[in-house]
Amino acid sequence: MQSIGLVDRRALLEAGGILMLGALLYPARLLAQANSPLRIGVIGSGNIGGTIGGLWVKSGHPVMFSSRHPDELKDMVAKLGSRAQAGSVEQAIAFGDVLFIAVPYGAIPQIGKDYSVAIRGKVMLDACNAVLARDGAIANEVEQNGIGVTSQKYLTGARIVRAFNTMSYMTFANEAHRPDPKLAIPIAGDDAQAVQVAAGLVRDAGFDPVVVGSLVEARRFQRGQPGYGQQVSATELKKKLSLP
Numbered sequence: 001m002q003s004i005g006l007v008d009r010r011a012l013l014e015a016g017g018i019l020m021l022g023a024l025l026y027p028a029r030l031l032a033q034a035n036s037p038l039r040i041g042v043i044g045s046g047n048i049g050g051t052i053g054g055l056w057v058k059s060g061h062p063v064m065f066s067s068r069h070p071d072e073l074k075d076m077v078a079k080l081g082s083r084a085q086a087g088s089v090e091q092a093i094a095f096g097d098v099l100f101i102a103v104p105y106g107a108i109p110q111i112g113k114d115y116s117v118a119i120r121g122k123v124m125l126d127a128c129n130a131v132l133a134r135d136g137a138i139a140n141e142v143e144q145n146g147i148g149v150t151s152q153k154y155l156t157g158a159r160i161v162r163a164f165n166t167m168s169y170m171t172f173a174n175e176a177h178r179p180d181p182k183l184a185i186p187i188a189g190d191d192a193q194a195v196q197v198a199a200g201l202v203r204d205a206g207f208d209p210v211v212v213g214s215l216v217e218a219r220r221f222q223r224g225q226p227g228y229g230q231q232v233s234a235t236e237l238k239k240k241l242s243l244p
Contacts, residue, residue: 041063041095057084066089100124107128122159
């Protein structure tokens, strides 16, 4: 019995080591694919998720759009072509090399709880905004602690990068790939490699990324703050936020 227990423990340690190694190598794999399509799982395929995900499909990335009712996404994915497909949230997370979340902010704690294992180690672009009338008490937490820090708290283990939260989906749809200067998209994250991956995806969607800083600094472009709603170039946004 002791030898069996030893074998079991050894197997668990080896499996754990493989998982840890995979998590460490994951961003490096993404960077190695910088000029290749990335599989993107979209959590929440409404106006923002559908618009940004659609821009990625058009730029060559395979995208799985998800919702609680995937059948309702069939028409959208059919129009986008063979690189787009629809599935459940669980399927989209498993599919994605990178995740994009665009849901009402009040849903984030439950998503983090339900899929904590599946999202661990994955780069996740977070476009969610907290609205008190819709999302309740968590909006107060966002105001107190900042939205980037709050997202990371509930989406534990994911490599969060705040992005695509500052404008309406109509602006994104109309301004993507406009002639230079491109529309600036502020982004922020604690993981440098994740930020680099996110910046590449911002460019692929047809915009110019502006790195504002860490997740603490993401409060500078949350709702009601100076970086929010700015339909300007990268140079202008940097001036407004006093960035170098």
